[in-house]
Each structure stands twice: as structure tokens, then as C-alpha cells.
Amino acid sequence: MTMRIHVTVNGTEREVDVVESTTLLDFVRDDLHLTGTKECCDLGECGACTLLVEGRAVNSCLMLAAEVEGGEITTIEGLNENGKLSPLQDAFLAKGAVQCGFCIPGQVMAAHDLLQRNPHPTLDEVKEGLSGNLCRCGGYVQICEAVLAASEVS
Amino acid sequence: MLPDSPLFSYARPSTLEEALALLERYGEGANLLAGGTDLVVELRNRSRRPEIVIDLKRVAEIQPAITLTGRSLTITAATSMTDVQENEHVRAHFPALVDAAATVGSIQIRNRATLAGNICHASPAADTAPALLVYDATVNLTSARGTRTVKLEGFFVGPRHTALQMGEIVTSIELPLPRERRAAQFARITRRRGVDLATISLCCMVEAGGRTRFAYAAVGPRPFVVADESGVLADPSASDGAKDEALRGLIAHASPISDVRGSREYRAAMLLVMSRRALRACIEKLRAA
Amino acid sequence: MNPEPIGASERRFGGRGRVTGEQQFIADIRLESMLHVKLVHVDYGHARIVSIDTKKAAAVPGVVRVVTAEDLPQPMPRFGPVHDDKPILAVEETKYHGQPVAAVVAESKESAEAAVQLVRVEFEELSGVYTVESALAPDAPLVQEPELRPDDPLNHTNVLNEFRAGWGDVEAATADVVIDNVYTFPMITHFAIEPHAFIAAPDDGGVELWTATQNPFQMQRLIARVMGLPVAKVRVHSPDPGGAFGGKQHPKYEPLVAFLALMTGRPVRLLLTLEETFQEVRRTSCRIHARTGFKNDGTLAFQDIRGDFLMGAYADIAERVIAKGSYLACGPYRVPHARVVSRALLSHTTPSTAFRGFGTPQVSWAHESQMDDAARRLGIDRVEIRLRNLPRKGEEFLRGDVPADGDWAESVRNAARAIGWGSPLAAGRGRGLAVAIKAGPTTGASYAIVRLHSDGSATVLAGTSDMGQGARTVLAQVAARELGIPIESIRVVMGDTASVPFDLQTSASRSTVFMGQAIARACAHINAQLREMAAELYGAGPAGVTVERGVVQLTGRTETVGDMLRMRFKDVKGEVIGLGSMRSEYAPDHPLGGAPHFFEFSCTASEVEVDPETGEILLIRHVTVADVGRALNPQHVAMQDEGAAVMGLGHTLMENIILDGAGRISNLGALDYRIPTSKDLPLEMHSLVVENGDGPGPYGSKGAGEGGLMATAPAVASAVTEASGVVIRDLPLTPERVWRAIQERTR
Incomplete structure (x- = not known):
């Protein structure tokens, strides 16, 4: 059995039939084919599946797709406008925050939420804001630098 | 089972009556x-296999709200941990709850997780429980049979087990406003500094009148609260030794176990260390105020 | 002339797709009519499979097949990078927690997941070998059947191999002080954020694979052998892995998905959960007994080291890890007499494999902690004792092998300076400093093709895997420098055995040196052809023509290569193709099969504060110094070193796979296996490099990127000792372990 949900995805209104028990993560990756959102721990511990629901960062593995009915979600694919990188995305590259890249969409979305709510965070606030996003390649230093650099641009 | 057949069905009631x-x-x-x-993880790993999942977030009566009503603060069941952390009334009157809420998972989790859900999940390690317990929280429940209010202390029955009866829903959590000057301190031990489950967590509250209470989590089957009947803990003339003895009396109510997060011995030792520190912090805060 | 690309912090090649979500990892690839695979496990370590009932599972709508060992070719094909010991699915018994006994193939992952729950596996619990002690017990159950190694005299024991190295005469050596201790290093999981994922599809009489491997060519050979196919009929796509760290070096479930694809005639996909990934790969754990003799002046008199390394149920590459680690178990020091005996022990646990540092973090934990013990005993400064024992550049330190290839004392002095060694310490604080050395690549071959197009842009074909370390960027920098073209006009193609030439593997920090040289030589090959082209075009003798960095010079004429190519290829078009390679042959007489091409030398210094009541460690400052020869891309070096440092802090402070009495992993998954988060960073972190241009790679570079974690544990532990007064010889230094040590001392 499926149910129809109405959701605005990266600015576009969508009507999609979804199996009721589908998680938001599976919905985004398997049904919408937006694979920038990544799957790792499936427990809400790693943050790789972070996207925005009503503008707030959430772990999409911890939500059912049905919960976003009538709402709005933004995935990593929705951040760059007309093919131009957002200042945050650009800062991640400029500061060398990106290695394998698997955690990066989640990191960028968490950082996006942080800067929306706190446009000029301190280093400690950045560390707190990103503490739900694991990275195994880097030492987090460059990721924090990137977020601070982006906060100076915006 | 067909690939497109769900593991469970989903309902989104808009009123309490429907729910x-x-x-x-x-x-x-x-x-x-x-x-x-918590629930979606359990649905995914199939440790829960319900027929239906009832999503309460659209229920009109419990929409996110934190309201000051005369002598207490009411936090509705759909209120997120982030909302609790950021609310000015909570920050003004229940700062230890803010500190405790801030340790529940990551920001992504706190943006979704609710305070009511945290207590309904009834994890022995629930981080908000010690703060809510020392603040004398009560839980408002509704069922087709009517409403009732239970003290949080009695709400926790055992691991993952609450006093909720069949057909009951938590509609809000209520915190009485302070009657006198007081200070509270939340403390915990974890394996790392970032997001972690508590090895132990606790909250201490000292009132200007001399009453001291401690609540503990992750050191027994359920979070619990104990009061210092002796009055020694808040007594400025009491010696450190006397205070330690009183603390040991309180901690004796804990029954920590050994698991991958820590051994029984370590937990027991940390109960004393962190209780001491929390008590000291409370007394200093009271003095400073 | 274009800006100098060498030494510039060029932006990551492939970076854009990684910040927009366009980068495709294995799990993001969709093939037409692809089937989904889920594995069936039993929740026990060592167990005898009594029966497997697949009827109910097979009846689940959408299920195509449920495959057990019986459905695969008989005898069951076995595979491994060194020993062909691992079956495709468990045969008769499971040898570690999580070894699959069956696989469900279904039209959707939901069907596969539902069916997995319905496979009934009856099993009998067997006693298992889960620790060094139990592996060595006289009555220990045998992990592997003796028939697997018929010619091996040790095949009736759990010792797969014994590695011996040394020189001089340890028995006869005399010392003023002998330090004798036992150290343990726990099981650590790689925890790449991308769980392992595999796709296979039938392809024109062969098979096509998609796997995030560091070693696509080994995979190709192995699949060809297991399936009885010509190498050319196996095509391995290896998109950039989402982190690897050695964990994605050798085959896991590729043979299984390849068989399933051929059995079903359709593409099949297997995505492991993070938990399954943890059950599949780990770092080799060990117990090291070190007896170290010192003279009163702190100089080493002898090293007598016995290592017992616990590998898993199958050999994977663990023997090599143990051999390479043990070969340098005495560290980077002058040791007059040395004896190292290391046993590689099989156990009923997750197969241990390559992991950043490749055995070095384990041995440095012992040899560096020994240095500290000696320094404390002899009243010598801990930095000074190291300086007294470090060889000078060019000095032999491994008897009969290549000499020290760097100014290692310079690294130590830089680290000491950066951490403020000798300056006053606040109460409750301590500092530590440690060094480590890893043998770089010994043998191997890398081939590269560089195609210089008619407009002066270039395509580089290289078999290296870019798993985050940034190989694609650095290799492009080499080509840009040698061809004298802007880095923006270079494309680097990797990850497809059908289109790029052979590379041994991406491991041992070898790519910059081996593939870098191969590319530099391919560019030289192009430049030689360009000289001939110029000579022919302008009627000059080749001797009078130079081509350097994109500029053609001959008597009376200077022009860019681009201009010349446009003229040369005006009508019939074309391109100039350069071939380059670097090979190093097997040397049977060398203990490692070949002398290391370079040493990766690293120094770590740390300042910590210890809470004496809780045992919690606060990292105040952390410094790493890497001797990289030359940093071709300083930003990439820094991100690698800092990443390694934080990974090292993980195994130093919090990481540890915990087994229960049945060999099950108690902390399976991200909830209870903790790695550092952004909030676990040291308050200050510095990564420094030493650049003396003395490496064998292009422009004097050496391999880099592993060093940052090789000496973390002994450096931090030494700081903890200074701060708290306790010496701890088991990792990780959890708050509880530190607290216990403090309690025991107080008692």
C-alpha cells in the first residue's frame, strides 16, 4: 500500500506515491533519485543523511517520508543556484575541507542550517553545530575553517 | 509480502480525539x-513491528508550545528538544534542563526529538530525566477515559517501560515554577566529548531553604530522584567528609551495571565525583546569585 | 609560462561533485533491472551450521533466489590476496561473527530484507578463539582446516606464520638498564563513512563489477581466476571510494556478487550496512612483549621483541601487515642488537587487513613507550633520549638495508619546539613526544598513459584510486608541470580496468612516488616525441631542439607546444601519446621482498590535561611533523596529516572493538563504537612538514598521509603519564582506564 504525499523538494512542488513505511532517506534516494544525500549508519549517529526539513537540519534516516506531507525539503542538490556553487560549498573546496566527499553533503547541510540560524558563529559554535556529522578522512579543522570562511562572505 | 507493501501503515490524526x-x-x-x-531506528531494525504508526505531530492539541501558566510551565508533547533549549522561560527558570537537552544527540536529532518522546522512550540513560526529576516535573496523560497527571518519578517504571496505560497519550509535561531561590546543575560522564550516550548522568538542585535533591540516570533500571533528608549537603558549616557521607547515602540508591560504556565500579565512583562537583556548582551559583 | 603547479595548494580535482552531491559512489549507481542482495548471518562467532531452511524466504514475493554454499560451484571457490582461504559463503561453519551463510537476491531491497528475516539457520555453538591467549592455548580449536595449508608445518596450530628479523646477538648483549613490558593494541575498525558496496553484471561472456576498491587490478585477476574467465573478460569499475584507509584494498563480496550476477543473468547489488562493514574488516590487534636494553647514557643496547598479532579467521593481507610492522619494530633507532619474533595468529574474528599505518601504530606503541620508560628510569629528557638514538641521514640503522633517508632529528626538534617542550606546564598537564617509522612500498609497478591532445590539453590515464587522499589532484599537478600546461586543461581518468593501464594498488603511500614517476616519465616520452616533431617540422636535427614545460626551442625559433601541435595536427588531427612506468622487482633475499623506496617518518607531540578524579583527558595541543621530502600540494598534505592525527586520537582515546564470550561484537555499529567528532579535536592542532627534497618521488617527494597516526598513542600516553603519574600500556586510554590506573597507584 502506498500513500500520496505532497512535498516541495528543492523548490519544486511534487506529488509522489510512497510506501508508508519508507524512511525519508530512502524516499529521497530511491524514489526521487536525489543520491547526494548519503546513507551510512542508519541510526542518526553519522549525519551523512542530513537534509533540511522546513529549513532545519535533520537526519533523514530517522524520519518517515510520510512525515513531510505538505512541507518542504532541501537536499544538497538544492543548494547551488543555476549551477553556481553557494559560498559555503565554495569555501569547503577553497579550504580543503573535502577529501573522499562521502560525508560532505551532510556536513554542508548541517553547516547551512547553522549559518542560517547563526550567521557569524564562533569556532566552538561551529564544532557544536557539526558534531553530529562524522568525517573519517579529515581532522575537522578544514571543515570548521570552511564554515567560518563562509560566514564571513555572507 | 510485495515489495510495495509497507511494514506498517501510517496515520496522521489531526485531533487528539482521532489519535x-x-x-x-x-x-x-x-x-x-x-x-x-528513537522509534524509526526500531522500526528499521524490526525490533518493533507495529501494525500502525500514529504520527502525533499534526495533533492540534499538542502542537509545539511552551507556555507559562500561573505557577507552572507547560511543554506540549510535540515540542522539540531544540525548542526547549531555546525557550526563554525554560532558560530563565529551568537552566539545567537546557543543559540536559543540549546533550541529547546532535542538532539534527534535537531538531526532531521531543522532550515527551525522550521520557516516553524511558531509556535508563535518558539525559533529560534527571533535570526533569529535580524540577518536580509531572506528566499529563489523556485517554478515551479522561485525563490524569502523574509525577515523572512514578512515570518511569523500568527500562523502556512507563506508567502509560493502554490507550493513553502524553499530552504535555509540566514544570512547577520555583517557589524560592535555587540552583541546579546537570553533569554527565561520556566516552567522548562529542555526541554520546551517558555513562552516568545526574542533576543536582539546591534550594536557598536548604533542601537538596539529586536525580540520576544510566545507573539503574530507571532514572530516579533522591532527597537529602539530613540537610547536610546544603549546610555551609558541614565538613567535606560529612557531605561525602550524605552523598554516599544518596548514591546507595543507584544500582549501576557493567556494559560497553563503563563498568559498575567506574559508574559507582563517578556518581560520587560528579555528585560532589554538581553540588559544589549549585552552592556556588546560589552564593553568586 | 604557466604558474608553477608543484608546491601549490591546487584545489581538489573532483571536488565540485563532492560538494554538490553529483559525485557518484557505488550506492548511487543504478543499472537497468538491477537485483538487490542481502546477506544472512548467525548471531554467533564460531558456529557449526546444522541446517539452513530457505523455503519461507524463497516464497516472499519479489525474491529471485536464496543462495547458500550448496548453490555455488563445488568445491567452494576460495580467495584472498595471499592465501586462497576465504570461501564465498560460509561452508559448514561460520568462523567469525557476521560471516554470511546465505544470500537473498530479490527485485527490491525491501523484499530482500523481508526474506532475510525468514531464513531459518539452525546452528550449534562451538568454542572459539577470540584472543591471543586462547589462540595459543594448547587445546585451542583450530581456526583453519590443516588441508588449506597442506605443506605448512604449522598447519595444526593457529599460527599462520612466524616472522623473524634482527641482527647482532641479543643474548650476549649487555645493558645498564633493561626495560621489560607488555603492550596491547586493540581491534580497530576503519569506519570509512561509505559502507562497502558492490555491483556485478553479466557482460558479453564475462562480468562487469563496480566496487570501491583501492586495488581494481588485483580484483580483476582474482575474479578472473575464481570464475575461470580471461582477465580481459572481467571489467572492474572502481569509482572513487568514500574513504578506504586500507579497508577497501582487498576482495570482500565481489566474488559473491559476480556469481550471483551470472546465476541470475542480471545486475545485482549488495550494499553492506555499517554494522556488516565493521564485521568485514579491522586493524590487526596485538600483544607485544618488549625487552629493551639501554646504556646509562640512554643509548640503546638491544631490542628483544616478541609480537603476537591476532589476525582474523582468514589471512587477507594481515601477514604482510605483521611482517612490515615487525620489520621496523625497533623503530627508527640505531640498535646494536635486535631480535624480533612475531607470530601471525588466526582467530574466530573479523579478518584483519591493511589499515593506515600498516602495523606501525601497533609497534610504535611499544617501542616508544619503552623509550619513555627508559628516559624516566635514567633521568634523561624524553626528547633527548630519542635524539641520542636516531641515526643521521645516510646512516644504516636496519642492518644491511637502505640507510636513513631523512633528517629525522629535524622533525623531532620541530615537534618539540611547536609543542613548547621544556616550557613550564600548568598543573594537571603533561606533554609527550613520540616518533614512528614505516617502510614505504617495496615492490610493485605503476603504468601511466598521458595523451596530449591537439589543442594542448591532456588526458592522464592512471590506475590509482582517489579515495580522498587527493591522488587525482597531485598526479594532475605532475602532468601540468612536465607538460607546461595549465592544470585546468588536464583530465585524470581512473577507476576502470578496461580503460586505464595497470597499477599495483593504491596503498603504502605509494601513488605520489610510483604513479607520480610513471606520469612524469610518460610526459618525458611525450616531450621526446615533440622534439622529433619539431625537428621534422622545422628541418632541424633533434639534438638542437629542446622541449621543456610546454615550450619548444630550436635555433632561431621559440614557440609553445600548443602552437606547434595546432600546426602539426591541422589537417589529419591526432595526438601525442606518452607511456611511462615505474617498476620495482621482487627481491627474494630481502625480509620484505624488497627494500623500501622511502621511509615514512613521523613525529607527534601532544599536551594534555588529565582530570585525576574522572580519568578524562583534555587535548590541549597536538603537533604532527611529517618528513615528506617535498609537499607537492601543501594543503593536501595538511588535510591528510590532520585527518590521520584525528584518526590516531580515535584509537588512542576511544576506539576498540569489544567481543563478548561468544565472539560477538558487543559494540557493533555507530552507537557504541565511537570515533572522534568535531568536539573531540585538540584545542589547538598543528601539522608541520619537513621538506628536504630527499625523496624518490617527483621533485624529491616521499609518500605521505599515514604518518600522522603512527605515533599518536605513545605521544598522548606519555603526556598522560606526565600529567597524572600513571603509565598505561593498553589502549584505548578511555576515561575509565585512566581512572583505574590512578586508583591502582593511589592504593
Whole structure:
């Protein structure tokens, strides 16, 4: 059995039939084919599946797709406008925050939420804001630098 | 089972009446979803296999709200941990709850997780429980049979087990406003500094009148609260030795176990160390105020 | 002339797709009519499979097949990078927690997941070998059947191999002080954020694979052998892995998905959960007994080291890890007499494999902690004792092998300076400093093709895997420098055995040196052809023509290569193709099969504060110094070193796979296996490099990127000792372990 949900995805209104028990993560990756959102721990511990629901960062593995009915979600694919990188995305590259890249969409979305709510965070606030996003390649230093650099641009 | 057949069905009631009717109909086959940060994991790993998941977030009566009503603060069941952390009334009157809420998972989790869900999940390690307990929280419950209020202390029955009866829904948590000057301190031990489950967590409250209470989590089957009947803990003339003895008396109510997060011995030792520190912090805060 | 690309912090090649979500990892690839695979496990370590009932599972709508060992070719094909010991699915018994006994193939992952729950596996619990002690017990159950190694005299024991190295005469050596201790290093999981994922599809009489491997060519050979196919009929796509760290070096479930694809005639996909990934790969754990003799002046008199390394149920590459680690178990020091005996022990646990540092973090934990013990005993400064024992550049330190290839004392002095060694310490604080050395690549071959197009842009074909370390960027920098073209006009193609030439593997920090040289030589090959082209075009003798960095010079004429190519290829078009390679042959007489091409030398210094009541460690400052020869891309070096440092802090402070009495992993998954988060960073972190241009790679570079974690544990532990007064010889230094040590001392 499926149910129809109405959701605005990266600015576009969508009507999609979804199996009721589908998680938001599976919905985004398997049904919408937006694979920038990544799957790792499936427990809400790693943050790789972070996207925005009503503008707030959430772990999409911890939500059912049905919960976003009538709402709005933004995935990593929705951040760059007309093919131009957002200042945050650009800062991640400029500061060398990106290695394998698997955690990066989640990191960028968490950082996006942080800067929306706190446009000029301190280093400690950045560390707190990103503490739900694991990275195994880097030492987090460059990721924090990137977020601070982006906060100076915006 | 067809690939497109769901593991469970999903309902999104918009009123309490609808939610209660669903709960009545499905009984034990129903699971309630508020923030979902615990439930969805259990649905995924199939440790829970409900017939229906009832999503409470659209229920009008419990929409996110934190309201000051005369002598208490009411936090509705759909209120997220982030909302609790950021609320000015909570910050003004229940700062230890803010500190405790800030340790529940990551920001992504706190944006979804609800305070009510945290207590309904009834994890022995629930981080908000010690703060809520020392603040004398009560839980408002509704069922088709009517409403009732239980003290949080009595709400926790055992690991993952609450006093919620069949057909009941938590609608809000209520915190009485302070009657006198007081200070509270939340403290915990974890394996790392970032997001972690507590090895132990506790909250201490000292009132200007001399009453001291401690609540503990992750050191027994359920979070619990104990009061210092002796009055020694808040007594400025009491020696450190006397205070330690009083603390040992309180900690004796804990029954920590050994698991991958820590051994029984370590937990027991940390109970004393962190209780001491929390007490000291409370007394200093009271003095400074 | 274009800006100098060498030494510039060029932006990551492939970076854009990684910040927009366009980068495709294995799990993001969709093939037409692809089937989904889920594995069936039993929740026990060592167990005898009594029966497997697949009827109910097979009846689940959408299920195509449920495959057990019986459905695969008989005898069951076995595979491994060194020993062909691992079956495709468990045969008769499971040898570690999580070894699959069956696989469900279904039209959707939901069907596969539902069916997995319905496979009934009856099993009998067997006693298992889960620790060094139990592996060595006289009555220990045998992990592997003796028939697997018929010619091996040790095949009736759990010792797969014994590695011996040394020189001089330890028995006869005399010392003023002998330090004798036992150290343990726990099981650590790689925890790449991308769980392992595999796709296979039938392809024109062969098979096509998609796997995030560091070693696509080994995979190709192995699949060809196991399936009885010509190498050319196996095509391995290896998109950039989402982190690897050695964990994605060798085959896991590729043979299984390849068989399933051929059995079903359709593409099949297997995505492991993070938990399954943890059950599949780990770092080799060990117990090291070190007896170290010192003279009163702190100089080493002898090293007598016995290592017992616990590998898993199958050999994977663990023997090599143990051999390479043990070969340098005495560290980077002058040791007059040395004896190292290391046993590689099989156990009923997750197969241990390559992991950043490749055995070095384990041995440095012992040899560096020994240095500290000696320094404390002899009243010598801990930095000074190291300086007294470090060889000078060019000095032999491994008897009969290549000499020290760097100014290692310079690294130590830089680290000491950066951490403020000798300056006053606040109460409750301590500092530590440690060094480590890893043998770089010994043998191997890398081939590269560089195609210089008619407009002066270039395509580089290289078999290296870019798993985050940034190989694609650095290799492009080499080509840009040698061809004298802007880095923006270079494309680097990797990850497809059907289109790029052979590379041994991406491991041992070898790519910059081996593939870098191969590319530099391919560019030289192009430049030689360009000289001939110029000579022919302008009627000059080749001797009078130079081509350097994109500029053609001959008597009376200077022009860019681009201009010349446009003229040369005006009508019939074309391109100039350069071939380059670097090979190093097997040397049977060398203990490692070949002398290391370079040493990766690293120094770590740390300042910590210890809470004496809780045992919690606060990292105040952390410094790493890497001797990289030359940093071709300083930003990439820094991100690698800092990443390694934080990974090292993980195994130092919090990481540890915990087994229960049945060999099950108790902390399976991200909830209870903790790695550092952004909030676990040291308050200050510095990564420094030493650049003396003395490496064998292009422009004097050496391999880099592993060093940052090789000496973390002994450096931090030494700081903890200074701060708290306790010496701890088991990792990780959890708050509880530190607290216990403090309690025991107080008692």
C-alpha cells in the first residue's frame, strides 16, 4: 500500500506515491533519485543523511517520508543556484575541507542550517553545530575553517 | 509480502480525539511517533513491528508550545528538544534542563526529538530525566477515559517501560515554577566529548531553604530522584567528609551495571565525583546569585 | 609560462561533485533491472551450521533466489590476496561473527530484507578463539582446516606464520638498564563513512563489477581466476571510494556478487550496512612483549621483541601487515642488537587487513613507550633520549638495508619546539613526544598513459584510486608541470580496468612516488616525441631542439607546444601519446621482498590535561611533523596529516572493538563504537612538514598521509603519564582506564 504525499523538494512542488513505511532517506534516494544525500549508519549517529526539513537540519534516516506531507525539503542538490556553487560549498573546496566527499553533503547541510540560524558563529559554535556529522578522512579543522570562511562572505 | 507493501501503515490524526480512537482500535498494534528519532531506528531494525504508526505531530492539541501558566510551565508533547533549549522561560527558570537537552544527540536529532518522546522512550540513560526529576516535573496523560497527571518519578517504571496505560497519550509535561531561590546543575560522564550516550548522568538542585535533591540516570533500571533528608549537603558549616557521607547515602540508591560504556565500579565512583562537583556548582551559583 | 603547479595548494580535482552531491559512489549507481542482495548471518562467532531452511524466504514475493554454499560451484571457490582461504559463503561453519551463510537476491531491497528475516539457520555453538591467549592455548580449536595449508608445518596450530628479523646477538648483549613490558593494541575498525558496496553484471561472456576498491587490478585477476574467465573478460569499475584507509584494498563480496550476477543473468547489488562493514574488516590487534636494553647514557643496547598479532579467521593481507610492522619494530633507532619474533595468529574474528599505518601504530606503541620508560628510569629528557638514538641521514640503522633517508632529528626538534617542550606546564598537564617509522612500498609497478591532445590539453590515464587522499589532484599537478600546461586543461581518468593501464594498488603511500614517476616519465616520452616533431617540422636535427614545460626551442625559433601541435595536427588531427612506468622487482633475499623506496617518518607531540578524579583527558595541543621530502600540494598534505592525527586520537582515546564470550561484537555499529567528532579535536592542532627534497618521488617527494597516526598513542600516553603519574600500556586510554590506573597507584 502506498500513500500520496505532497512535498516541495528543492523548490519544486511534487506529488509522489510512497510506501508508508519508507524512511525519508530512502524516499529521497530511491524514489526521487536525489543520491547526494548519503546513507551510512542508519541510526542518526553519522549525519551523512542530513537534509533540511522546513529549513532545519535533520537526519533523514530517522524520519518517515510520510512525515513531510505538505512541507518542504532541501537536499544538497538544492543548494547551488543555476549551477553556481553557494559560498559555503565554495569555501569547503577553497579550504580543503573535502577529501573522499562521502560525508560532505551532510556536513554542508548541517553547516547551512547553522549559518542560517547563526550567521557569524564562533569556532566552538561551529564544532557544536557539526558534531553530529562524522568525517573519517579529515581532522575537522578544514571543515570548521570552511564554515567560518563562509560566514564571513555572507 | 510485495515489495510495495509497507511494514506498517501510517496515520496522521489531526485531533487528539482521532489519535485516541486509532489507539483504541489498534491497541498494542499501534506505536506513537512524535519526533521519531528513537522509534524509526526500531522500526528499521524490526525490533518493533507495529501494525500502525500514529504520527502525533499534526495533533492540534499538542502542537509545539511552551507556555507559562500561573505557577507552572507547560511543554506540549510535540515540542522539540531544540525548542526547549531555546525557550526563554525554560532558560530563565529551568537552566539545567537546557543543559540536559543540549546533550541529547546532535542538532539534527534535537531538531526532531521531543522532550515527551525522550521520557516516553524511558531509556535508563535518558539525559533529560534527571533535570526533569529535580524540577518536580509531572506528566499529563489523556485517554478515551479522561485525563490524569502523574509525577515523572512514578512515570518511569523500568527500562523502556512507563506508567502509560493502554490507550493513553502524553499530552504535555509540566514544570512547577520555583517557589524560592535555587540552583541546579546537570553533569554527565561520556566516552567522548562529542555526541554520546551517558555513562552516568545526574542533576543536582539546591534550594536557598536548604533542601537538596539529586536525580540520576544510566545507573539503574530507571532514572530516579533522591532527597537529602539530613540537610547536610546544603549546610555551609558541614565538613567535606560529612557531605561525602550524605552523598554516599544518596548514591546507595543507584544500582549501576557493567556494559560497553563503563563498568559498575567506574559508574559507582563517578556518581560520587560528579555528585560532589554538581553540588559544589549549585552552592556556588546560589552564593553568586 | 604557466604558474608553477608543484608546491601549490591546487584545489581538489573532483571536488565540485563532492560538494554538490553529483559525485557518484557505488550506492548511487543504478543499472537497468538491477537485483538487490542481502546477506544472512548467525548471531554467533564460531558456529557449526546444522541446517539452513530457505523455503519461507524463497516464497516472499519479489525474491529471485536464496543462495547458500550448496548453490555455488563445488568445491567452494576460495580467495584472498595471499592465501586462497576465504570461501564465498560460509561452508559448514561460520568462523567469525557476521560471516554470511546465505544470500537473498530479490527485485527490491525491501523484499530482500523481508526474506532475510525468514531464513531459518539452525546452528550449534562451538568454542572459539577470540584472543591471543586462547589462540595459543594448547587445546585451542583450530581456526583453519590443516588441508588449506597442506605443506605448512604449522598447519595444526593457529599460527599462520612466524616472522623473524634482527641482527647482532641479543643474548650476549649487555645493558645498564633493561626495560621489560607488555603492550596491547586493540581491534580497530576503519569506519570509512561509505559502507562497502558492490555491483556485478553479466557482460558479453564475462562480468562487469563496480566496487570501491583501492586495488581494481588485483580484483580483476582474482575474479578472473575464481570464475575461470580471461582477465580481459572481467571489467572492474572502481569509482572513487568514500574513504578506504586500507579497508577497501582487498576482495570482500565481489566474488559473491559476480556469481550471483551470472546465476541470475542480471545486475545485482549488495550494499553492506555499517554494522556488516565493521564485521568485514579491522586493524590487526596485538600483544607485544618488549625487552629493551639501554646504556646509562640512554643509548640503546638491544631490542628483544616478541609480537603476537591476532589476525582474523582468514589471512587477507594481515601477514604482510605483521611482517612490515615487525620489520621496523625497533623503530627508527640505531640498535646494536635486535631480535624480533612475531607470530601471525588466526582467530574466530573479523579478518584483519591493511589499515593506515600498516602495523606501525601497533609497534610504535611499544617501542616508544619503552623509550619513555627508559628516559624516566635514567633521568634523561624524553626528547633527548630519542635524539641520542636516531641515526643521521645516510646512516644504516636496519642492518644491511637502505640507510636513513631523512633528517629525522629535524622533525623531532620541530615537534618539540611547536609543542613548547621544556616550557613550564600548568598543573594537571603533561606533554609527550613520540616518533614512528614505516617502510614505504617495496615492490610493485605503476603504468601511466598521458595523451596530449591537439589543442594542448591532456588526458592522464592512471590506475590509482582517489579515495580522498587527493591522488587525482597531485598526479594532475605532475602532468601540468612536465607538460607546461595549465592544470585546468588536464583530465585524470581512473577507476576502470578496461580503460586505464595497470597499477599495483593504491596503498603504502605509494601513488605520489610510483604513479607520480610513471606520469612524469610518460610526459618525458611525450616531450621526446615533440622534439622529433619539431625537428621534422622545422628541418632541424633533434639534438638542437629542446622541449621543456610546454615550450619548444630550436635555433632561431621559440614557440609553445600548443602552437606547434595546432600546426602539426591541422589537417589529419591526432595526438601525442606518452607511456611511462615505474617498476620495482621482487627481491627474494630481502625480509620484505624488497627494500623500501622511502621511509615514512613521523613525529607527534601532544599536551594534555588529565582530570585525576574522572580519568578524562583534555587535548590541549597536538603537533604532527611529517618528513615528506617535498609537499607537492601543501594543503593536501595538511588535510591528510590532520585527518590521520584525528584518526590516531580515535584509537588512542576511544576506539576498540569489544567481543563478548561468544565472539560477538558487543559494540557493533555507530552507537557504541565511537570515533572522534568535531568536539573531540585538540584545542589547538598543528601539522608541520619537513621538506628536504630527499625523496624518490617527483621533485624529491616521499609518500605521505599515514604518518600522522603512527605515533599518536605513545605521544598522548606519555603526556598522560606526565600529567597524572600513571603509565598505561593498553589502549584505548578511555576515561575509565585512566581512572583505574590512578586508583591502582593511589592504593
